[in-house]
Amino acid sequence: MIRGGVRLGCLRPLVAAGRPLASPVEPRRQFRTCESRQRDRFQDFGKEMAEFREKLKEALPGSDWNPLGISKDLPPEWADIVIVGGGIIGWSIAFWLKMKEPQRDALRVVVVERDLQYTKASTVLSVGGIRQQFSLPENIKMSQFSAEFLRSINDYLGVFNEPPIDVQFNPSGYLFLASEEGAAVLEGNVKIQRTEGAEVSLLSPAQLKKKFPWLNTDGVALASYGLENEGWFDPWTLLNALRRKAISMGVFQSLGEVKSFHCSTTEMVTKDGETVNFSRIMVANVQMPDSIEYSPIQCSIVVNAAGAWSGRVAEMAGIGTGPPESLEEIKLPVEPKKRYVYVWNCPDGPGLETPMLIDTTGAYFRREGLGGNYLGSMSPTEEEEPDIQDLEVDHEFFQEKVWPKLAHRVPAFESLKVRSSWAGYYDYNTFDQNPVIGTHPLVQNLYFASGFSGHGLQHSLAVGKCITELILDGEYKTIDLGRFSFDRLIKDKPILERNII
Numbered sequence: 001m002i003r004g005g006v007r008l009g010c011l012r013p014l015v016a017a018g019r020p021l022a023s024p025v026e027p028r029r030q031f032r033t034c035e036s037r038q039r040d041r042f043q044d045f046g047k048e049m050a051e052f053r054e055k056l057k058e059a060l061p062g063s064d065w066n067p068l069g070i071s072k073d074l075p076p077e078w079a080d081i082v083i084v085g086g087g088i089i090g091w092s093i094a095f096w097l098k099m100k101e102p103q104r105d106a107l108r109v110v111v112v113e114r115d116l117q118y119t120k121a122s123t124v125l126s127v128g129g130i131r132q133q134f135s136l137p138e139n140i141k142m143s144q145f146s147a148e149f150l151r152s153i154n155d156y157l158g159v160f161n162e163p164p165i166d167v168q169f170n171p172s173g174y175l176f177l178a179s180e181e182g183a184a185v186l187e188g189n190v191k192i193q194r195t196e197g198a199e200v201s202l203l204s205p206a207q208l209k210k211k212f213p214w215l216n217t218d219g220v221a222l223a224s225y226g227l228e229n230e231g232w233f234d235p236w237t238l239l240n241a242l243r244r245k246a247i248s249m250g251v252f253q254s255l256g257e258v259k260s261f262h263c264s265t266t267e268m269v270t271k272d273g274e275t276v277n278f279s280r281i282m283v284a285n286v287q288m289p290d291s292i293e294y295s296p297i298q299c300s301i302v303v304n305a306a307g308a309w310s311g312r313v314a315e316m317a318g319i320g321t322g323p324p325e326s327l328e329e330i331k332l333p334v335e336p337k338k339r340y341v342y343v344w345n346c347p348d349g350p351g352l353e354t355p356m357l358i359d360t361t362g363a364y365f366r367r368e369g370l371g372g373n374y375l376g377s378m379s380p381t382e383e384e385e386p387d388i389q390d391l392e393v394d395h396e397f398f399q400e401k402v403w404p405k406l407a408h409r410v411p412a413f414e415s416l417k418v419r420s421s422w423a424g425y426y427d428y429n430t431f432d433q434n435p436v437i438g439t440h441p442l443v444q445n446l447y448f449a450s451g452f453s454g455h456g457l458q459h460s461l462a463v464g465k466c467i468t469e470l471i472l473d474g475e476y477k478t479i480d481l482g483r484f485s486f487d488r489l490i491k492d493k494p495i496l497e498r499n500i501i
Helices: 037-042 045-059 088-100 137-151 153-157 183-195 205-211 235-248 307-316 395-409 411-415 456-473 487-491
Strands: 078-084 109-113 174-178 200-203 222-226 252-255 257-269 275-287 294-304 334-345 356-358 364-367 373-377 417-429 436-439 446-450
Touching: 078 088, 088 109, 088 235, 088 446, 088 456, 109 294, 137 153, 137 183, 137 456, 153 235, 174 183, 183 200, 183 222, 200 205, 205 222, 257 294, 257 307, 294 307, 294 456, 307 334, 307 417, 307 446, 334 395, 373 395, 395 411, 395 417, 436 456, 446 456
Parallel strands: 078 109, 078 294, 109 252, 174 356, 294 446
Antiparallel strands: 174 222, 200 222, 257 275, 275 294, 334 373, 334 417, 356 364, 364 373, 436 446
């Protein structure tokens, strides 16, 4: 771990000592020849090879094939910090690391992502919501931080000569409905939210009906309505803005997948005679796409931001693979869960002031653009959990489970027509549905930022800054996220969030 006052240059592996910093565009070191007469023979080699490629391309008109193509996404040979996962969490961490470095290129940061088209990424397949209506103060504070960031996004993420960023934030708020059984919990949640400075209103069924006349209030005893800093925005725009800014600040982007780690291990024996193995990740092995080739990155710190697949990444470092009743046996309990999103049209549906509504049954919906379009869904029960091998959508789930609940709550939805749908993955923490953030007690240079269980997008900006503080300062300064550490898994003390969608 890097502590305050320690020179950042000490982070680099010894083999990297004295190397000039590479450009993000050219991650590999330039080829050097010895100072001899033979050097003249290769002086114009690069120029001649470039001309040779152009001639070959001209000989193959209409083809994009490059016989001697060079991948621009090869990782550098070494890095101070390797971030596994180039989703919204990974790029937020990369951005904040470069923001906090004392001078340009003081830190070499690499983000490794296997799918730069983001075809299956949780970030871009989410519904883009942001809310302060949580029951844990830490979750409320992270959403508040993100809302303030989004308000000044161009001050943070603007890039010279690039158009201004517009995440299309829609501040329509969240509306939580509670039955008689859930009213006390909802009221308790609102009390916590108000203590943290959130503007949330409690509405009776009569007040609810007056404000939203399209709503059927049968079975509703109480509702909470967010008055500011809640709504939804475009996840794809935020992801690209973070990535573009981080790369402009010197972060390396590598297309590939981390398949294994090389670790050094130190064995220690406790006074009770128990053997404990402490380890450090020395090398991250990146497999290049459509290839059996591996590119090793020597590194000082690794951040596991692999989302739904972060449990597998943890196993590569030996976490959860040890003998029974040992610390090494405790795994990172994060796994993928598939969730559906449906888009429908209803010309007579709720109007422009429609909030993100969460029903007493768990079904939810929000407006999607103009023209009477909406999107929504609900989480399945444990018995209904779908297969995660693909992202195929179960349309019967909407017809049988979601639609009846929506039509009961909004009678106009009786005549809706489904237009499209998609599925995405939650990085689901099976232990307590809250993130695991911070270090591991045995793998000393591995940091976690995963297990958000559907809240990663809205908390990404805060998490990125907090993890950066933990890495570079050795402590949290903006928001204390110590309760989300791996230690709670060891102590078997879950932290439960009552407002899970």
